[in-house]
Amino acid sequence: MxxxxxxxxKEFYHVxxxxxxxxILFGLPLVQILLFGYALTSxxxxxxxxxxxxxxxxxxxxxxxQLRSSAFFNVQEQPLSPTQIESAFKKxxxxxxLIIPAGFSADFTKARHATLQLLTDGSEPNISKTVLQYVNAxxxxxxxxxxxxxxxxPVITPEVRLLYNEEGNGSINYVxxxxxxxxxxxxxxxxxxxxxxxxxxGTMEILLVSPFKPVMVLVAKAIPFLILSLxxxxxxxxxxxxxxxxxxxxxxxxxxxxxxxxxxxxxxxxLLISNATNSQQVALLISMMGLMxxxxxxxxxxxxxxxxxxxxxxxxxxxxxxxxxxxxxxxxLKGLGLADVWKEMSVLCGMTxxxxxxxxxxxxxxxx
Amino acid sequence: xxxxxxxxxxxxxTPPDAxxxxxxxxxxxxxxxxxxxxxxxxxxxxxxxxxxxxxxxxGPDGAGKTTLFxxxxxxxxxxxxxxxxxxxxxxxxxxxxxxxxxxxxxKFSLYQDLTVQENLTFFATLFGTSVxxxxxxxxxxxxxxxxxxxxxxxxxxxxxxxxLALCCALIHxxxxxFLDEPTTxxxxxxxxxxxxxxxxxxxQGITILVSTPYMEEAVRCDRIALIQNGRILHVDTPSRxxxxxxxxxxxxxxxxxxxxxxxxxxWNQVESCYAFGEWLHVTLRQDTGNGQALxxxxxxxxxxxQVVVQTIAPTIExxxxxxxxxxxxxxxxxx
Amino acid sequence: MDPVINHQLPSPATADAAxxxxxxxxxxxxxxxxxxxxxxxxxxxxxxxxGANGAGKTTAMxxxxGxxxxxxxxxxxxxxxxxxxxxKIKQHIGYMSQKFSLYDDLTPLENIRFFGGxxxxxxxxxxxRSRELVQSLGLEKEANKLVGALPLGWKQKLAFAVALFHxxxxxFLDEPTGxxxxxxxxxxxxxxxxxxxxxVTIFVTTHYMDEAEYCDRVTIMVDGKIEALDTPVHLKHRFxxxxxxxxxxxxxxxxxxxxx
Numbered sequence: 001m002x003x004x005x006x007x008x009x010k011e012f013y014h015v016x017x018x019x020x021x022x023x024i025l026f027g028l029p030l031v032q033i034l035l036f037g038y039a040l041t042s043x044x045x046x047x048x049x050x051x052x053x054x055x056x057x058x059x060x061x062x063x064x065x066q067l068r069s070s071a072f073f074n075v076q077e078q079p080l081s082p083t084q085i086e087s088a089f090k091k092x093x094x095x096x097x098l099i100i101p102a103g104f105s106a107d108f109t110k111a112r113h114a115t116l117q118l119l120t121d122g123s124e125p126n127i128s129k130t131v132l133q134y135v136n137a138x139x140x141x142x143x144x145x146x147x148x149x150x151x152x153x154p155v156i157t158p159e160v161r162l163l164y165n166e167e168g169n170g171s172i173n174y175v176x177x178x179x180x181x182x183x184x185x186x187x188x189x190x191x192x193x194x195x196x197x198x199x200x201x202g203t204m205e206i207l208l209v210s211p212f213k214p215v216m217v218l219v220a221k222a223i224p225f226l227i228l229s230l231x232x233x234x235x236x237x238x239x240x241x242x243x244x245x246x247x248x249x250x251x252x253x254x255x256x257x258x259x260x261x262x263x264x265x266x267x268x269x270x271l272l273i274s275n276a277t278n279s280q281q282v283a284l285l286i287s288m289m290g291l292m293x294x295x296x297x298x299x300x301x302x303x304x305x306x307x308x309x310x311x312x313x314x315x316x317x318x319x320x321x322x323x324x325x326x327x328x329x330x331x332x333l334k335g336l337g338l339a340d341v342w343k344e345m346s347v348l349c350g351m352t353x354x355x356x357x358x359x360x361x362x363x364x365x366x367x368x
Numbered sequence: 369x370x371x372x373x374x375x376x377x378x379x380x381x382t383p384p385d386a387x388x389x390x391x392x393x394x395x396x397x398x399x400x401x402x403x404x405x406x407x408x409x410x411x412x413x414x415x416x417x418x419x420x421x422x423x424x425x426x427g428p429d430g431a432g433k434t435t436l437f438x439x440x441x442x443x444x445x446x447x448x449x450x451x452x453x454x455x456x457x458x459x460x461x462x463x464x465x466x467x468x469x470x471x472x473x474x475k476f477s478l479y480q481d482l483t484v485q486e487n488l489t490f491f492a493t494l495f496g497t498s499v500x501x502x503x504x505x506x507x508x509x510x511x512x513x514x515x516x517x518x519x520x521x522x523x524x525x526x527x528x529x530x531x532l533a534l535c536c537a538l539i540h541x542x543x544x545x546f547l548d549e550p551t552t553x554x555x556x557x558x559x560x561x562x563x564x565x566x567x568x569x570x571x572q573g574i575t576i577l578v579s580t581p582y583m584e585e586a587v588r589c590d591r592i593a594l595i596q597n598g599r600i601l602h603v604d605t606p607s608r609x610x611x612x613x614x615x616x617x618x619x620x621x622x623x624x625x626x627x628x629x630x631x632x633x634x635w636n637q638v639e640s641c642y643a644f645g646e647w648l649h650v651t652l653r654q655d656t657g658n659g660q661a662l663x664x665x666x667x668x669x670x671x672x673x674q675v676v677v678q679t680i681a682p683t684i685e686x687x688x689x690x691x692x693x694x695x696x697x698x699x700x701x702x703x
Numbered sequence: 704m705d706p707v708i709n710h711q712l713p714s715p716a717t718a719d720a721a722x723x724x725x726x727x728x729x730x731x732x733x734x735x736x737x738x739x740x741x742x743x744x745x746x747x748x749x750x751x752x753x754g755a756n757g758a759g760k761t762t763a764m765x766x767x768x769g770x771x772x773x774x775x776x777x778x779x780x781x782x783x784x785x786x787x788x789x790x791k792i793k794q795h796i797g798y799m800s801q802k803f804s805l806y807d808d809l810t811p812l813e814n815i816r817f818f819g820g821x822x823x824x825x826x827x828x829x830x831x832r833s834r835e836l837v838q839s840l841g842l843e844k845e846a847n848k849l850v851g852a853l854p855l856g857w858k859q860k861l862a863f864a865v866a867l868f869h870x871x872x873x874x875f876l877d878e879p880t881g882x883x884x885x886x887x888x889x890x891x892x893x894x895x896x897x898x899x900x901x902x903v904t905i906f907v908t909t910h911y912m913d914e915a916e917y918c919d920r921v922t923i924m925v926d927g928k929i930e931a932l933d934t935p936v937h938l939k940h941r942f943x944x945x946x947x948x949x950x951x952x953x954x955x956x957x958x959x960x961x962x963x
Contacts, residue, residue: 006493010482017481202477206536209441209471210494211463365462367443429855429882526756553881555755556912556948557956581882582911584948596884626896642889645916645946646935689885 003212007220011194015224021190025228029182029236036174037244047131049073050088050097052080055104059146063100066142072134085119095121096131108146175240176328177301180321182236183259184295186229187266188273189287195221195274196283205367214365221274222267229263249335258331258341261348262324268355269320275362295321323347389455392544392575393417393440398449400435400598409435410598412449417577417591422570424589425579426684432598433579434474437548440577441471454543467495470542474549476529480522484513484532487521488539495540502541505572509565510535527558534565538574545569547578551585563588583685594688601691606684613682613690615639616655619647620663622672631670637662642689649686720779721746721873721904722767727776727785729762736762738927739776746872749895749905751918755955758924760908761877767906768875769793781872794822797866800877804862807851811842811861814850815868822869836864856887863894867903874898876907880914892917912948921947923954930954 015021051067053060068075080088080097088094099117101107107114118135120128195218198204207217233256240246248255269291277283296302298316305316316322327344330336388394393416400410410432417423425433438444440453442462451458454468478487488510492499503510513528513535521532530550537545547566551559563585566576570590578589586592587606594601594609602609622628629648632641639651652659660677667675682690722744729737737759744750754760765771767780769789778785781795805814812833819829837846840860845853850861859879866874876895880888892914899905907918915921915935922932931938931954935947944950 003493003496006490010479010486010490013482013486014479201480202473202475203479205438205441205443205473206471206477206491207494208443209466209469210491211467211496212494366445367438428884428887431884553756553910555910555955556951557755557958560952583885584913626900629893629896642886643892643917645913685885692884693886 004216004220007212007216008223011221011224014194015228024185024190025232026235028185029178029232030239032178032181033175033236033239033243036178046074047072047096047127048094049075049131049135050080050085050094051075051077051100052085052097053077053100054079054102055100057103057105059105059108060100062146063104063139063142067098067135067138070134070138089119089121092121095127098135173301173329173333175236175244175246176325176332177299179233179236179259179328180262180299180301180325181292181295182232183229183263183324184266184291184321185287186232187225187263188270188291189284190228191221191225191267191270192273192277192283192287193280194225195271196277196280199278200280208366215360215363218271218359218363222271225270226263226267229266230259233259233263246332248332250331251337254338254341255328255331258324258327258345258348261345261352262320265320265324265348265352265355268352268359272355272359272362275359275364291319291321294319298322299325301325320348320351390419391416392419392454393423393577394452395436395440396450398436398439398446398451400432400439400444400446408598410439410446413595413598413600414449415593415600415603417575419575420570420573421590422566422576422578422588424586424592425577425595426581426583426586426592426688427579427595428581430597431595433595434548435598436595437471437473437546437577437579441469441546442466468543470537470540470545472533472537472545472547472550474552476533478521478529478533478536481520483518483520484524485517487532487536491536492539497540499539502539505541505569506535506538508568509538526554527561530554530558530562531565534562538569543575545574545576547576549579549581551580551582559585583683583688586684592684594684594691596688596692601688609687610682610684613687615651616657616659617680617682617686618650618652618659618663618677619644619680620650620667620675620677621647622667622676623674624672628667628670628672628675631667631672632663635666637666640690640693644683644685649680649682651690719746719782720744721748721781722750722906723777723779724767725777727763727766727778728774729759729766729771730774735927737766737773740924740927740929742922742929742932744873744904744906746904747899747902748920749899749907749918751915751921752906752908752924753915753921753951754908754924755958758955758958759927760924763924764875764877764906764908767792768796768798795872797869797871797874798877799862799866799874799879801859801879801881802877805850805858805865808849810847810849811837811853812846814861815865818865819868824869832868836868840864854887856883856890859883860887860891860894863891867898871903873904873906876905878908878910880909880911888914912946912951915947915951923951925954925958 015025049067051064053064064075064077067073085094085097085099089097097119099119101115101117104114104116116139118132120131122128198207198217204217208214237248241248270287273283273286273290277286294315298305298312298319299322300316305313305322308316323344327341327348330341330344395413395415398410398413399408401408413432413436425436427433435444439446440451440458442453442458442465445459453465456462456464456468458465479490482490488499492501509531513524513531516524516528521529524532534547534550537547551562554562559582566578566588570576580586589606591603591605592609593603604612620628620632625643625646625648629641629643632638632648632650637652637654639653641648641650643649650659650663652662660679663677664675667677720743722742724743725741726739727737727741728735728739740763752760752764762771766773766785767778769780769785769792773785780792783789783791783795785792806817809817815833815836816829819833824832837843840857842857842861845857850858853861863874863876863879866876880891883891888911895905895907895917907914909915918935920932920934921938923930923938931941931950933941938944938950939946942950942953944953
């Protein structure tokens with residue numbers, strides 16, 4: 001037991017004396033949170049929206065004002081002709097335009113059927129889609145506001161509403177993604193490199209030719225990185241809550257348990273890699289190409305999974321981070337409970353058991 | 369040739385205690401190849417190291433020294449043959465062996481980012497002991513690096529790293545010490561100091577198996593095995609190995625040593641001619657005892673100036689070259 | 704102890720010296736890695752460069768090979784200035800070290816072609832010379848095997864031949880025979896002698912003291928300074944030693960510093 005303790009202490013010496021490891025451990029989460037939280041957010045704010053109010057009547061003006069008062073749009077009222085609008089789009093001067101046709105008020109109040117024309121730049125589908133959603137939502141609000149409470153609206157309109165993230169806080173989706181990514185780096189990449197380094201420097205030979213149980217080398221390597229990744233988990237959550245104002249909707253305990261499971265999976269992966277390789281370079285390459293890249297591509301936090309071809313979606317099921325990402329989203333953002341994430345948790349559990357048994361079975365008590 | 373271990377090989381049920389206790393290291397017909405048998409690292413290697421002996425394994429890089437060390441320290445499995453260390457079978461009883469031996473691998477294998485003190489404490493604990501328990505054993509060596517105990521191992525000089533590595537290998541007072549090329553790449557001064565330390569350890573009763581590519585270090589060992597291309601060329605005391613050199617050996621020099629070398633090699637009387645420092649070491653095909661005169665005459669006939677020829681006692685390197693270059697063992701005696 | 708300088712040396716102004724060093728120094732911060740070393744190497748000379756670990760051998764060699772700038776002093780290699788004409792120096796020298804010399808995953812012929820190309824040897828000449836070279840080394844059978852599969856001794860011999868391939872005036876050999884078996888080591892030295900006889904200057908470091916005896920002259924560096932420079936015979940005589948091992952030991956044990 002004392003041996004294990006001394007071994008773990010030694011691992012912490014290694015970590016805290018290596019500036020690069022420290023930077024990966026604590027600099028990377030910070031940078032990623034900031035990047036995804038602010039710079040790379042898909043959330044659309046202050047879109048330039050040209051409003052051409054042909055009607056020039058009361059309701060038309062009211063709608064324009066309501067659009068202007070929302071934080072999403074930067075409304076510029078310009079009386080442009082259809083050809084002018086078209087050329088402005090072509091030149092890329094405007095991304096979105098709303099045309100309020102002549103007789104808008106009359107149509108709305110008398111015919112109870114009014115038309116608006118929204119033009120967006122389809123070459124930027126993300127922005128187009130968002131603009132459409134936002135304008136739709138604002139128009140719905142506007143419609144409700146104009147109708148007397150008593151009157152029954154004959155028109156049943158599809159309601160577009162942003163679920164779970166009504167303020168439109170885009171960084172919220174990235175927090176589970178960053179968590180998955182960072183934990184993967186710490187548990188898989190750093191752990192495998194730490195074991196393989198002993199092989200490279202030749203210290204593994206001395207460790208093996210000692211009474212210390214060989215499998216305990218793996219345990220001694222895993223524990224420090226388990227502790228470090230939990231520290232990381234707390235660090236990222238704190239950044240998320242206090243820096244990005246992302247609330248934690250569900251149970252913190254459940255989130256912790258799910259994370260612990262994912263750490264176990266990633267550690268097993270890291271130990272498996274370290275078993276199979278003899279150089280730090282290869283270990284890092286496998287961790288990066290084999291796990292980090294799929295984590296980025298197949299979890300759905302950057303590229304929506306629904307849009308992927310079927311074979312890719314099958315592959316995504318093999319990526320542990322996908323399940324972790326889904327579970328964390330459910331608990332953290334939607335506030336769901338154990339009943340809704342048991343499936344993801346069992347998948348992670350199963351993956352850990354398989355990986356760990358391969359690792360222990362393949363572990364060599366000798367060289368080569 | 370008598371195979372001293374053939375009985376053990378045939379009787380696989382020999383219990384470990386049947387292995388003589390005064391022979392801490394026994395290798396019997398060890399063979400090992402790499403890359404699916406294409407590269408033979410060891411072929412039928414047998415040797416015995418007696419208790420308290422300082423035994424040298426002498427051979428160039430790629431001779432199989434490290435492979436033999438790894439098999440004996442339970443790090444590798446041999447393809448064929450058996451071996452015992454401290455009476456334990458290297459395959460079946462590897463756990464007991466790992467408790468009783470000290471091992472210093474060929475490459476500097478300590479934690480460069482840990483201090484001298486931290487390295488020592490770590491290895492002491494790993495072997496289930498403390499720095500204090502057997503401090504007497506390492507005291508003389510450790511005193512030399514003590515002023516740097518707070519320095520990271522990576523910042524030590526080559527000689528000091530070596531001393532620290534030796535301390536770490538000794539910290540649990542091993543019965544058998546394996547040192548794989550401890551003096552390679554180290555300058556002459558540190559090399560001498562290191563051999564003096566080994567002499568002192570021998571006084572403490574520790575059995576030491578040490579490998580080196582430097583032939584001149586052979587004389588510091590009680591007994592040596594010359595090894596090349598995975599085969600043991602010969603095992604004996606250094607003086608008996610050189611004493612068994614089968615022919616007269618002459619040292620010759622002249623004003624132009626390189627021309628003399630070329631001339632002697634082209635002379636059909638010469639069996640071998642190698643440069644040794646400022647001399648050429650020469651053996652003749654038919655030596656009737658007048659070799660000195662013959663060589664002198666020949667050199668003179670080739671217009672060499674300042675010719676000196678002596679009869680000399682061979683060194684280990686002479687013996688090694690002779691053993692390595694002849695297909696049959698020229699040392700008829702012994703086996 | 705006074706440095707031992709061979710007074711038979713040509714005067715410093717000799718233009719055709721292969722290597723000429725005057726007060727050459729290299730400072731890292733406050734640390735004098737190389738401390739005002741001066742020597743000349745004549746064309747065709749085998750010049751042994753010895754020193755304990757950390758004595759400054761590698762630093763000095765790097766400056767002479769045009770890999771780093773000296774802090775002060777003067778030096779010319781093959782007639783070119785180490786400050787201003789590093790590229791020309793590199794064209795006229797060959798270099799071989801124990802650690803890196805050839806690519807293990809290329810065949811001998813591919814290695815020769817690559818290094819020949821690097822030094823700008825014409826394609827036709829490469830073909831011609833590589834055929835000769837493979838023949839003289841007896842590598843015909845192995846010419847198309849990967850270098851990594853060759854025994855160490857052959858690798859080193861081939862590496863030396865490659866270092867000489869572009870017919871440099873000087874070759875720098877950094878511990879060329881480390882770990883090589885005694886027979887191959889001597890074959891290697893045969894190649895060195897042969898090259899020196901053709902007029903190539905050899906600048907060599909080694910840990911084998913018997914190899915120091917094969918050199919025409921030997922320098923021994925201690926703590927960045929040249930402590931002795933003379934023929935092996937003179938050095939042994941001067942220090943009353945039987946062999947170079949003793950000479951080296953007597954000089955180097957006074958060293959204050961060692962490598963980091």
